[in-house]
Each structure stands twice: as structure tokens, then as C-alpha cells.
Amino acid sequence: MATEVTVPVLGESITEATLGEWLKQPGDPVAVDEPIASLETDKVSVEVPSPVAGVMGQHAVAVGDTVQVGAMLATIDSGDGAAASAPAPAATATPAAAPAKDESGAGYGDQPGAGTSDSPAALSPSVRRAVLEHGVDPGTVKGTGRDGRITKEDVTAAASSKPAPAPAAAPAPAAAPAAASGRGEERVRMTRLRQTIAKRLKEAQNTAAMLTTFNDVDMTAVIEARAKYKDLFEKKHGVRLGFMGFFVKAATMALRDIPSVNASIDGDDIVYHDYADISVAVSSPGGLVVPVIRDADQMSVATIEKTIGDFGKRAKEGALKMDEMKGGTFTISNGGVFGSLMSTPIINPPQSAVLGLHRIEERPVVVDGQIVIRPMMYLALSYDHRLIDGREAVTFLVALKNAIEDPTRILIDL
CATH class of the missing domain: 2.40.50.100 (RNA polymerase II/Efflux pump adaptor protein, barrel-sandwich hybrid domain)
Incomplete structure (x- = not known):
């Protein structure tokens, strides 16, 4: 039966x-x-x-x-x-x-001894592409995904630790034509998540009167605070102290002062929120996903760091829940972890603004009439000009900058 x-x-x-x-x-x-x-x-x-x-x-x-x-x-x-x-x-x-088709993919490690996990068909399409690109033997890769399945990140890590190959022997003359014509192509269908991301981002560009304003922030004080307390912080809270906790907390304070940045347009109405649900962009094997930190304005820096860490881990495993992706009143995207110096992030509808963080870079700046070297970061705020005026956008960034450059403001709610 x-x-x-x-x-x-x-x-x-x-x-x-x-x-x-x-x-x-x-x-x-x-x-x-x-x-x-x-x-x-x-x-x-x-x-x-x-x-x-x-x-x-x-x-x-x-x-x-x-x-x-x-x-x-x-x-x-x-x-x-x-x-x-x-x-x-x-x-x-x-x-x-x-398996009837090569596209069919059981997760690596699901069935030890079943005779399928050593086959390329046992890998998801994105992992198979990574295996081909990096020339990694999947049988030597330890999977960290759910049920021990191999992820794209596992393949990348294995490729980076793979020893350099020994010098190859002189190729046979017959192999020359194949090398000369090695211009392969691969057509891969877009995942539903990628299709949705593309559709929503294009809709945001077509609908919102989008504008981006920039500022920079001196990260000296936050870096010093993090270096001083990171060990005690991790020992007490069980999570590493990063920069996102400071930025999320500072953003919630600035949103309270500039409520239009935390608002949205619904038809001919403006909806103001007296809470701050912060969407944080994290990477997943299928693309960028944006889970939501509910009531971030009521959280401590430690709770924020724990929540973001949990989101990041489960995003890589593909274990985020749908309810965790819904809502959000404001988005923070950290392109700096990938090395981005500056960008113009796109609004996540129906939100009206998104904050882009970038890499920290030592640059010469003038402080008290003296040229000094400081760790600086560019901040970018993209916003819907239909709702948010330039004065409000700039005021928001300045409030954020002040809180990061003097973290005591976060402590005393100033």
C-alpha cells in the first residue's frame, strides 16, 4: 500500500x-x-x-x-x-x-552507506556548480548543513585549504585542441527566491522616488569598546560582540527621533510605527534573505547579537521560517563584510528606507586641526523621497553617526 x-x-x-x-x-x-x-x-x-x-x-x-x-x-x-x-x-x-535525473539531489550525509552520497547527483545544483568551479572532490568535504549535507560554503572552504597541485607533466599533443576550445557555458534556472528578489527590487525602483544620502563615521570608539569588552561579553552572554549590535541599537534610537524613516506608505496614507522591527540582510545558499528582529528597540545589544547570530546560522542551513521574514519597518544591510567601500542599497518594500554599512578603512581625517589616521566607514541611507525629506534623511544619519562615535549615548539613551 x-x-x-x-x-x-x-x-x-x-x-x-x-x-x-x-x-x-x-x-x-x-x-x-x-x-x-x-x-x-x-x-x-x-x-x-x-x-x-x-x-x-x-x-x-x-x-x-x-x-x-x-x-x-x-x-x-x-x-x-x-x-x-x-x-x-x-x-x-x-x-x-x-536517481532518474541528474538534477535530483539527496543531501550529503543523509544516508551513510546507501550508495548515493558519493555521487554528484547527491548534491544540490548550487553545490555542484561550486564543486566544478573549484575542482574539489566532494567525497573529501565534511558537510555542515542540515543532516550533514554539503553547502556551498563547505566547498569554498575546502578549496581554500586545498594544497597547490604539483606541476603537471607535459600535456600530450592530442589534448591541445580540447584546451583551446575550453569555452563552456551552463544555463541554470533561477530559483524561486532569486526570481522574487529580482521582482521586488525592480518594483521598488519603479514605485519609490528613491534617493541615497551618505555620511561617514569614525569607528575608533566602537572598536576600542569592542576590544576592551569582547572577552567578558562572550563569557557572560555566550555570543561574540560584533558591530551590528551597536548599529541596530543606534538605528532604533535614530528612528524614534525621526519617525518618518520608520514609516511606510499605504495608498494615500502614511503609517507610522511606534516600534522598530529591524530587517537584517543575511546571506543564504539561495541568495540574500532578510529576517526581522522584532521589537529591536526593546532589546539589549547582547540580545540583538544573539538574534543576528541565530539568523545567520539558520540562513546557511536553509532553516529560517516564513514568519521570520515577514514585516520589518527598516532594513540594515552590511556589505562591508564582503569588502564593499560604498553602495546605494535598494529599499525593501513597503519600507521607506534602508541603511547600508560598508567596510572599515583607515583614512586621513582632520581632528582638532590635525591630520590623523582613523578607521572610517561610509554610511548610505536610501529612502523614498515621497515620504522622507532630505533634511530628515540627513538628520537620521547624523544621529546615527553621533551614537556610534560616542557609544555612551547608547547607554544613556541620548
Whole structure:
């Protein structure tokens, strides 16, 4: 007897998704509630659990297909699937049980000894591309993703630690034509998340009267405070003291003083928020995602750092929840972690402003009539000019700058 596995309810207003990868192949043993597939929605990836224990039956859809809520994905055949981590029976190693398409990808480490995790088909499309780009043997990479699956970051780390290859022997004459014509191309379908990001960013450009204003901030005081207290901070709170905690806290104070930056436009109305839900841009294997720190204005720096750290970890694992991506009254994006010196960030609708942070760079500045070297960072505030005037945007940045250059202001709420 076979049990159908259908697309679960994905959240408010979400009616369809794209099949990102198969985590179980036909013939694999499956336990109750064990993930068998990963679906990509407009916001996050969702794993589909098995409703029963048994053996994975046939896949009803292929990787990359769009599926509606309630549609059948696969079947689970009756059988002994209680020990999902046990090696698959020898019969499942026959060609009939092999993946039907290369796009199908069970996660690395899901089934030790099942005979599929050493195959490139067991990797997600983004990980396979990284393996090909860096020339890494996936069998030597330790996965840090959910259930031990290999992530793109794992492949990059393995490539950076790989010893330089020994000088190759002189190539055979027959290999010359192949080397001369090595101009390969690969066409990869955009993920649903990437499609949604592209659509929303373009809508923001088309709708908002977007403008960006800049300032710079001397990071000396924050760097000194962090160096002085980072060990005690980590010992007491169990999390590292970073710069984002200072910026989020300073931003909530500036938003309180300049409420229009924390507002949004709804038709012909302006909606002002007496709370600060800060969206923080973090990287995930599928692209940039923006989880929300609820009531950040009521949090301590330590709580903010813990929340951001948890978001970053779960974003890499693809474990963020849809509810954590909704809402937000203001966004902070830190391009400095990738080396960006300056940028003009795009608003995250329906919000009316976004703050861009950039890399810290030592530059000569004039202080008290003297030229000194200071660690400086450029700040960029992109805002909707329909709602926020230039004076308010500049005042917001100045308030933020003052709080960062004198962190005591954050402590005494000034």
C-alpha cells in the first residue's frame, strides 16, 4: 500500500512553490517526519516530511517543477522504514533505484552507506556548480548543513585549504585542441527566491522616488569598546560582540527621533510605527534573505547579537521560517563584510528606507586641526523621497553617526 505525499500549506498568500531537490531517492528507507524533499518558496526553503514510515516510492515531479499546495509530490510504499539511518538493502543499489535525473539531489550525509552520497547527483545544483568551479572532490568535504549535507560554503572552504597541485607533466599533443576550445557555458534556472528578489527590487525602483544620502563615521570608539569588552561579553552572554549590535541599537534610537524613516506608505496614507522591527540582510545558499528582529528597540545589544547570530546560522542551513521574514519597518544591510567601500542599497518594500554599512578603512581625517589616521566607514541611507525629506534623511544619519562615535549615548539613551 502506498501513501501519497502532498505539498503542505506554505503560509499566508503562498499557493505554489518550486521543487528544489529530492532528499530521498526511490528505494531509500524513510522514517516518520523525515524530510524527503525541499521546496523553494518566494521567501525560504521548506522541507517536506514523510507522513509515514516506509520506503520511498516514485517521484511525481522533477526538480525545478512548480507545484501547487495540495499537489502530490511522491509516494511512500509500506515497508520497514523505522531505521532511516540504516544502510539501504542491496536491492536499492541496482540501477533501477538510481536517481532518474541528474538534477535530483539527496543531501550529503543523509544516508551513510546507501550508495548515493558519493555521487554528484547527491548534491544540490548550487553545490555542484561550486564543486566544478573549484575542482574539489566532494567525497573529501565534511558537510555542515542540515543532516550533514554539503553547502556551498563547505566547498569554498575546502578549496581554500586545498594544497597547490604539483606541476603537471607535459600535456600530450592530442589534448591541445580540447584546451583551446575550453569555452563552456551552463544555463541554470533561477530559483524561486532569486526570481522574487529580482521582482521586488525592480518594483521598488519603479514605485519609490528613491534617493541615497551618505555620511561617514569614525569607528575608533566602537572598536576600542569592542576590544576592551569582547572577552567578558562572550563569557557572560555566550555570543561574540560584533558591530551590528551597536548599529541596530543606534538605528532604533535614530528612528524614534525621526519617525518618518520608520514609516511606510499605504495608498494615500502614511503609517507610522511606534516600534522598530529591524530587517537584517543575511546571506543564504539561495541568495540574500532578510529576517526581522522584532521589537529591536526593546532589546539589549547582547540580545540583538544573539538574534543576528541565530539568523545567520539558520540562513546557511536553509532553516529560517516564513514568519521570520515577514514585516520589518527598516532594513540594515552590511556589505562591508564582503569588502564593499560604498553602495546605494535598494529599499525593501513597503519600507521607506534602508541603511547600508560598508567596510572599515583607515583614512586621513582632520581632528582638532590635525591630520590623523582613523578607521572610517561610509554610511548610505536610501529612502523614498515621497515620504522622507532630505533634511530628515540627513538628520537620521547624523544621529546615527553621533551614537556610534560616542557609544555612551547608547547607554544613556541620548
